[in-house]
Amino acid sequence: MSILFYIGALLIVIGALCDFFGALGLLRFPNFYVRLHAATVGIIGGAAVPLFGVALLALGADFLPHRYAIAGASFITGIIVLLASPAGSHALAYAAHRAKLVEWEPKVDHLGEVRKSD
Amino acid sequence: MSLESQFFLLMKFVIPVYLLAFIIYAVRAFKGPTIADIILAVDCLSFDVAAFMAILAVYFKSVYLVSGAMILALWGYLLDIYIAKHLVSKEVGA
Numbered sequence: 001m002s003i004l005f006y007i008g009a010l011l012i013v014i015g016a017l018c019d020f021f022g023a024l025g026l027l028r029f030p031n032f033y034v035r036l037h038a039a040t041v042g043i044i045g046g047a048a049v050p051l052f053g054v055a056l057l058a059l060g061a062d063f064l065p066h067r068y069a070i071a072g073a074s075f076i077t078g079i080i081v082l083l084a085s086p087a088g089s090h091a092l093a094y095a096a097h098r099a100k101l102v103e104w105e106p107k108v109d110h111l112g113e114v115r116k117s118d
Numbered sequence: 119m120s121l122e123s124q125f126f127l128l129m130k131f132v133i134p135v136y137l138l139a140f141i142i143y144a145v146r147a148f149k150g151p152t153i154a155d156i157i158l159a160v161d162c163l164s165f166d167v168a169a170f171m172a173i174l175a176v177y178f179k180s181v182y183l184v185s186g187a188m189i190l191a192l193w194g195y196l197l198d199i200y201i202a203k204h205l206v207s208k209e210v211g212a
Contacts, residue, residue, distance in 0.1 A: 002121060005121055005124075005125075009124075009125075009128055012128070012132055012173065013128070013131075013132065015169065016131075016132045016135040016136060016139075017135070019135070019136060019139045019166055019169075020135050020138060020139045022139070022162070023138075023139040023140075023142035023143050023146075023162075024142060026142070026143065026146050026158075026159065026162065027142050027145060027146050032152060032154050032155055032158070035155065035158060036158065039158050039161070039162050042139075042143075042162045042166065043161075043162055043165050043166075046139070046162075046165075046166055046169065047165040047166050047168060047169040047191075048169075050169045050172070050173065051168075051169050051172055054169075054172045054173055054175075054176060057125075057176065058176055060121075061121060061122075061125065061176070062121060063120070063121060063122040063125075063179075064176060064179060065179060065181075066181040069181045069184075070172075070175055070176065070181055070184055073172075073181075073184040073185065073187075073188060074172040074175075074184055074187070076188065077168060077172060077184070077187050077188045077191055080188065080191045080192065080195075081165055081168065081169075081191050084191065084192070084194070084195035085161075085165060085194075085195070087195070087198075087199075088161060088194070088195050088197075088198030088199060088202075089158070089161075089198070091198055091199055091202035091203075092154055092157060092158060092161075092198050092201065092202050093154075094202065094206075095154070095201070095202035095203075095205035095206050096152070096154040096205070098205070098206050099205045099206065101152045101153065101154055101205070102152060102154065
């Protein structure tokens with residue numbers, strides 16, 4: 001059973017590194033639409049991957065009381081993050097474009113062209 | 119070396135990385151130029167605190183922390199949707 005423990009530990013380490021680089025990108029990138037990319041690295045790589053890692057690690061850990069409850073709940077939380085975060089980011093990007101909050105220099109603006117031709 | 123001491127050795131390296139990432143997200147949330155930047159940073163912060171609470175549930179051997187993580191993930195999604203609705207139509211509505 002300890003192979004599950006080591007796979008989970010590897011996923012937690014990958015998640016911590018992705019979280020750190022996503023945070024660094026969110027601080028350093030120039031405008032909102034570029035920062036969305038770093039936020040995806042920080043959420044999917046930094047929250048969903050370590051949640052699945054905690055699920056596998058808790059299944060393989062013999063020292064943990066209630067390990068099946070912790071594993072199941074963190075697996076469900078990982079699926080919630082995997083489904084909810086892209087929908088929320090997409091809604092936020094659409095709202096920022098619609099309310100003209102961000103100043104930027106677009107090369108291609110397909111949404112603006114479609115709205116102009118309607 | 120037992121599995122428990124290996125886990126605590128791993129946590130000595132993982133927890134400082136997470137705390138550093140939380141601090142950097144908080145800097146962007148405080149100084150973000152537009153509302154969308156602030157909401158995006160708070161969103162990342164809430165999802166990452168959810169993952170960190172699942173790790174702390176194994177660290178402290180407590181099952182109650184994971185239910186809080188699930189609620190926190192759902193709350194981050196609600197924050198996104200309500201702010202986007204308010205920015206598009208200037209009202210929250212139903």
